[in-house]
Amino acid sequence: MTRTIATDHPFSPDEQAQIARLARLMVPASAVHGVPAADDALILADILHTARSDEVRVRAALEFAGGLGVPLEAAVPRLQGAVEMLPLVVVVMQCYYRDDRVMQALGMEARPPFPQGFEVPQGDWSLLEAVQRRGRIWRDA
């Protein structure tokens, strides 16, 4: 999935560096939560690979971010709410929140849902008693 030949990549080295900077600005590392930043090597490789499938829109986001005329760090307040950035935000979040370390830090098992599935408790079915006491509410026709 991440074995990309660098010379075959649709994004130039400068664009890849810009993606990495933006990813880190979105999601920095946290020692408190024990998670890497989104420009961590493994996550970034996933981001760069995934971004290929939405190349045009991701490049437009990069051009928007780069065209604000200020360093990216200073542009964050404008970038984080900008609709132009959504394609890149989507890619970064998709890749960050499927990283093993991030999932485990959230208390998740680092695996897909199938085939193990998940446990969901039954819940308190006695809550239905109040509804049953009210009786029928549908109309005859």
Add this chain to the structure above:
Amino acid sequence: MSGGIDYSPADVVIIGAGASGAAAAWNLTETRMRIVCLEQGGWMNPAEYPSTGRDWEARSQSDFAINPNRRQLKSDYPVNDDDCPIKIANFNGVGGGTILYAGHYPRFHPSDFRVASLDGVADDWPIDYATLEPYYAENDRITGVSGLAGDPAYPAKQPLMPPLPLGRSGQKVAQGFDAMGWHWWPSDTAIATTPYNGRDKCINLGFCLHGCAQGAKASTDITYWPEAIRAGVELRTWCRVKEIAVDDDTGMACGVSYYDEQGEEQFQPAHIVIMACNGVGTPRILLNSRSERFPDGLANTSGLVGTHLMLHPYASIYGVFDEELDGYRGPHDALWSQEFYETDVSRGFVRGFTYEFNRGRGPVATALTGAFSGRIPWGEGHHDAYRALFNRICGMVAICEDLPEAHNTVTLDPVLRDAHGIPAPKMTYTLSDNSRAMLDFAVERASEVLQAVGAQDLMVESPLSIGGWHLMGTARMGNDPGNSVVNAWGRAHDVRNLFVVDGSLFVTSAGVNPTRTIQSLALYVTDQMKKRLTNLFDAP
């Protein structure tokens, strides 16, 4: 016979292998007629469904997106929904929309068939709940329905399996409805909670909207189709229908032109044609089937094909809670509320809606929800803000009855075409004042429910822009040929060997998911055909 395909006349050609086409094919097998079903997509492979991989959430935005314009698979055709505030959602392939539906599986109510008589709006159906009830029961048996008997919002019905678990999220929302003194009940679902007819039980994968790898959700590729094929139905995949041909002398349909997997145009002669492409696909094909006798499209002398499009406006209302809930685990369908289903004009609108519980969301969806709504910032605050949302969101959607209006339409786009050059459909739709009032009311009441059990932060979208799942009303049934496209048993008024069995038939939309009623209608229509085999083509 050509290339292994038998192009001799079929007794019946069904167009579409989704919810309704599968039910229709299965129900006609006992006639021993030669039945061919043409499906523009292929068979699904559950081993490749998103929930089998680590990128399961990402694929909901790509090859398993609910919007065909986003998905753009070989099986898809484009739909111009620029003039529609509610964007189309569908799926093309064996199983159709049941591949991507949630499995929320309510029936209509008796009052849903008598809208004009009871509430003075729209039209009554030419059939009633009692007519459809045995077909609901038969469809339930094939599908496998989970739930709990005794719902005070419905006439008696008997689910075949126990309900899905409430979980922490369902319990929270149920407590909210109890606090308000309002109705709620475990949902009827097309999800097996025990092993059922060769399918295994639900294991709470939680990604039902993008295919069920477990096979617990009843998509028709694993319910009706295996039985229909064993009984002799020929299901021909990757066949995109171009038009239905008509014998201009008799005015009867005589076959179907389609493009096969190699892109070659083929013609399948047929004595009977059944449309099962739902509320956009069916009018598209009918309108594309122009002839000397039907210059405005097949079965369209009334001018009603494609009109009265109904979509079910949705509102989504979620709360953020302090405690951990179910999050990404488990199907959404645990409970519904029909407290506001039946008309009470003091609310400011006619008809009503169903609340459908929504359990939670996955880690990526949580991040995107937070990022797009401004709740999760970039930078240092990201992680704390994320954790305030993760596994702490649950709520509901309101599915509102959409009244039929002639100006809401499916027409042919003058420019847009699919990969085979066939004119694509265009949806034109305006949200009515009644729907807006209903949506506003639904948002206010749902907010009260969630706040009653501690939701501090509410997330609301109304109408839900992505929510065009339910495509109905564009070849409506009725007794009056001037006010309907097909008669009370699904036969086109204009073409006596053309039938419709999908959501296009709907006279009104009710305030519930339509699939159970669509499939029951398909059984009803095909039963009517079986009962009339000796005089099926007679004039009314």
